[in-house]
Amino acid sequence: MTFCFDMERRRLLTTAAALGAGLAAGFLPLAARAQISSIAAPQPDDAESDRIAAEFLQGAVPLPQGLALDLPALGDNPAAVPVRVHLTEPVDEALFCQELIVLAQRNPRPLICRFRFTPLTGAADVALRVRLMQSMGLRALARMSDGRFLEARADITVAAGGCGM
Amino acid sequence: MSRPPRIWISTETPARGEIVRVRAQIVHPMETGFRTLADGLALPMDIVTRFRAFLDDDLLLEWLPETAVSQNPYIEFTFAALRSGALRMVWTDASGDFAEASKTLTLAAA
Amino acid sequence: MIRRRSLLTAAPAVALGMALTGQRAVAAPAALTSDSTLLPRGGKSPRIVICGGGWGGLSSARHLRDQLPDAEIIVLERNPFFWSCPMSNKWLIDVVDTAFLTHDMMAPAIKYGYHLVQCEVTGIERDKKIVRTSKGNVDYDFLILAGGIRNAYDVWFGDDVAAAEYTRMHFPSAYIPSAEHLALKNMMRNFKGGTIVMTLPPPPHRCPPSPYERACMLAWHFKVNRIPAKILILDPKPGVAPIGAGYRAAFDELYPDIITHVPNARVKELDPWNKRIMTEAGDFDFDEAILMPTHQAAEMVYYADLIGTDDKGNSTGWADMDPRFYHARSDDSVYIVGDSMGAISPHFGHYPKSAHVANYIARIVARNIGQRVRGQEVVAELPDNLCYMLVNGDPLEAISVEFTYELGPDGLVHQTQIDIDVRTPDLLDEDFVWANGMFNDFLL
Numbered sequence: 001m002t003f004c005f006d007m008e009r010r011r012l013l014t015t016a017a018a019l020g021a022g023l024a025a026g027f028l029p030l031a032a033r034a035q036i037s038s039i040a041a042p043q044p045d046d047a048e049s050d051r052i053a054a055e056f057l058q059g060a061v062p063l064p065q066g067l068a069l070d071l072p073a074l075g076d077n078p079a080a081v082p083v084r085v086h087l088t089e090p091v092d093e094a095l096f097c098q099e100l101i102v103l104a105q106r107n108p109r110p111l112i113c114r115f116r117f118t119p120l121t122g123a124a125d126v127a128l129r130v131r132l133m134q135s136m137g138l139r140a141l142a143r144m145s146d147g148r149f150l151e152a153r154a155d156i157t158v159a160a161g162g163c164g165m
Numbered sequence: 166m167s168r169p170p171r172i173w174i175s176t177e178t179p180a181r182g183e184i185v186r187v188r189a190q191i192v193h194p195m196e197t198g199f200r201t202l203a204d205g206l207a208l209p210m211d212i213v214t215r216f217r218a219f220l221d222d223d224l225l226l227e228w229l230p231e232t233a234v235s236q237n238p239y240i241e242f243t244f245a246a247l248r249s250g251a252l253r254m255v256w257t258d259a260s261g262d263f264a265e266a267s268k269t270l271t272l273a274a275a
Numbered sequence: 276m277i278r279r280r281s282l283l284t285a286a287p288a289v290a291l292g293m294a295l296t297g298q299r300a301v302a303a304p305a306a307l308t309s310d311s312t313l314l315p316r317g318g319k320s321p322r323i324v325i326c327g328g329g330w331g332g333l334s335s336a337r338h339l340r341d342q343l344p345d346a347e348i349i350v351l352e353r354n355p356f357f358w359s360c361p362m363s364n365k366w367l368i369d370v371v372d373t374a375f376l377t378h379d380m381m382a383p384a385i386k387y388g389y390h391l392v393q394c395e396v397t398g399i400e401r402d403k404k405i406v407r408t409s410k411g412n413v414d415y416d417f418l419i420l421a422g423g424i425r426n427a428y429d430v431w432f433g434d435d436v437a438a439a440e441y442t443r444m445h446f447p448s449a450y451i452p453s454a455e456h457l458a459l460k461n462m463m464r465n466f467k468g469g470t471i472v473m474t475l476p477p478p479p480h481r482c483p484p485s486p487y488e489r490a491c492m493l494a495w496h497f498k499v500n501r502i503p504a505k506i507l508i509l510d511p512k513p514g515v516a517p518i519g520a521g522y523r524a525a526f527d528e529l530y531p532d533i534i535t536h537v538p539n540a541r542v543k544e545l546d547p548w549n550k551r552i553m554t555e556a557g558d559f560d561f562d563e564a565i566l567m568p569t570h571q572a573a574e575m576v577y578y579a580d581l582i583g584t585d586d587k588g589n590s591t592g593w594a595d596m597d598p599r600f601y602h603a604r605s606d607d608s609v610y611i612v613g614d615s616m617g618a619i620s621p622h623f624g625h626y627p628k629s630a631h632v633a634n635y636i637a638r639i640v641a642r643n644i645g646q647r648v649r650g651q652e653v654v655a656e657l658p659d660n661l662c663y664m665l666v667n668g669d670p671l672e673a674i675s676v677e678f679t680y681e682l683g684p685d686g687l688v689h690q691t692q693i694d695i696d697v698r699t700p701d702l703l704d705e706d707f708v709w710a711n712g713m714f715n716d717f718l719l
Contacts, residue, residue: 034199037200037201037203037683037684038199038201039201039207040196040197040199040200041198050271071511072514073234074514075514076513076514076516077516077692077694079235079236079691079692080235080236080239080692080693081235081695083519084241093246098232104233106234107233108197109233110201110233111229111231111233112231112233112234113228113229113230113231113233113234114228114229114255115227115228115229116224116226116227116229117226118223118224118225119246120223120224120225120244121225121226121244121245121247122182122184122244122245122247123184123242123243123244124243125242125243126182126226126228126240126241127240127241127242128230128234128235128238128239128240128241129234129235129238129239130229130233130234130235131197131232131233131235131236131267132233145184169701171697171699171701171702172697172699173672173697173698176439181329187699188524188696188697190695190696190697201682222403236691236693237693237695239696
């Protein structure tokens with residue numbers, strides 16, 4: 001049953017997961033995990049991030065207000081840094097955030113994610129966990145239904161290593 | 166993926182217009198495609214590509230993660246409760262829609 | 276084989292009927308001397324002595340029996356019954372009862388065929404391969420030190436034993452199975468209002484997420500019983516960790532008027548008589564307290580002279596051990612299992628000092644000792660870790676953290692930590708699956 005004794009760790013993990021005890025279900029088995037390296041390289045500058053931002057802005061100049069980007073002072077686990085982005089102005093069915101992007105400027109792929117909202121959402125307040133390759137600046141850009149773009153920026157220092165990228 | 170999504174909702178009986186907060190987390194490796202095995206073979210990219218939240222069939226929010234989103238993706242969002250309905254959440258990766266969860270939302274009597 | 280030898284020893288007396296009739300005068304118990312023997316050696320089979328009958332020790336004994344059917348396995352434990360620290364926070368608010376935490380240790384000893392002796396380890400002489408105990412000496416071929424932690428009150432009080440003892444008696448930390456858990460529950464139930472201070476040890480310490488769970492359980496009790504209590508968590512770390520986001524959400528949303536987390540609050544000075552604590556984040560008066568001092572390896576690791584030193588020659592407070600094979604760096608006949616273990620990797624420091632890791636390392640060490648006795652290649656293995664923490668009493672909602680380990684290209688162990696911060700009832704269900712699975716493994 002659960003904890004069979006001479007099992008390989010891999011089987012143990014699988015069994016535990018089947019019982020709902022391990023969260024590693026579907027992850028690469030240990031035998032293969034044992035020697036993993038990464039070819040991920042940080043962006044040398046903000047160029048790629050700026051390119052993605054420009055594509056999103058389509059020539060518009062974002063307002064440095066109305067949007068908040070909350071980060072912890074120190075990302076003690078660079079594999080899961082909490083990030084919250086939210087509008088600081090009220091929204092309604094007529095005026096709302098249509099689309100939001102979040103950028104990690106020096107990550108191998110700077111675009112962290114994209115959100116799309118609808119008139120039904122009635123809010124634009126999201127939080128997630130991100131992997132950061134190193135200490136860097138983050139950027140959030142929002143496209144509003146009235147054609148305005150809002151921007152928020154923040155810097156974060158992360159503990160080195162273990163990013164899992 | 167056999168593990169169920171973890172869902173938390175601030176209230177299942179909100180007042181009309183009340184902001185409801187939702188937290189959802191799913192087990193997924195979020196393999197970036199950057200990692201290689203000792204023999205140089207790259208581990209193929211395997212990430213959650215889309216998360217959608219619906220109230221019945223109406224879209225509330227769409228989230229499109231990329232490789233920087235952490236393993237076992239966590240998402241927290243809010244919406245204004247304007248009517249009762251089923252809050253439905255769907256996760257998608259390269260294999261298609263692989264997980265779904267729902268909570269019933271019933272507006273409190275005014 | 277233990278069973279056969281025991282029978283042989285007992286046979287002559289039984290055959291003559293003397294032991295039963297009491298006709299022959301039996302020698303009176305003699306006072307212990309430094310030469311007293313606890314258990315004489317029988318045959319040639321290897322003898323493995325396990326100091327500590329907690330999660331690591333009993334798991335080691337049980338799995339060694341699978342590995343080495345003929346070995347003589349002896350567990351030395353000071354407590355008369357097994358008390359599970361895991362799940363004991365939930366016991367504070369009666370999510371589980373006392374019977375869930377306590378277990379008969381004789382049954383697994385008989386089932387798996389090992390000696391269980393209730394005694395205190397008082398010394399270890401590695402040159403003679405002898406463990407000294409309150410019931411005599413016992414020699415070993417392999418020794419497993421599974422003593423858990425010691426409460427290092429000396430870090431606060433130096434050699435002021437009076438202050439340390441007053442603190443231990445009045446503001447027990449309840450992180451080692453003892454009378455302290457009962458005292459803590461009574462303190463919570465009798466508390467009429469005011470401020471409770473809870474100090475967290477600096478890392479590494481036993482069960483890192485559990486002090487926050489304990490704060491939630493106390494806060495839940497005060498909330499439902501409408502007791503005007505404030506709980507100050509004095510944390511030497513800069514933030515709540517692990518599962519920081521899940522805990523912060525619980526503090527803010529469930530117990531906003533009760534729990535205050537104070538970061539960077541390393542204890543500078545403590546006056547237990549006047550109920551005052553001075554920290555780097557300010558000074559606080561308290562009505563009640565759970566004062567957890569620094570944790571270090573169990574005393575027995577000190578007795579064995581196996582405590583590590585850092586680059587500057589200072590004591591690490593933890594065992595100096597091989598990070599891949601779990602035996603002492605200077606003595607490969609001595610293994611360290613569980614919370615006494617020293618640092619594993621410069622990437623993350625110690626394995627989490629958890630029951631799950633103790634059980635896991637115990638299985639690995641049992642296999643490794645089995646391989647050595649059989650003359651096979653010793654295979655290095657890595658554990659994993661899993662913790663579930665209850666944060667809400669109604670509905671019963673828990674959060675969790677998982678750690679996985681892999682060997683990196685640098686030859687060092689790497690850690691991946693996954694926090695599940697969304698509190699849900701099913702995580703508590705999983706916790707019970709985990710706990711029952713563990714109890715089934717080595718206690719039932």
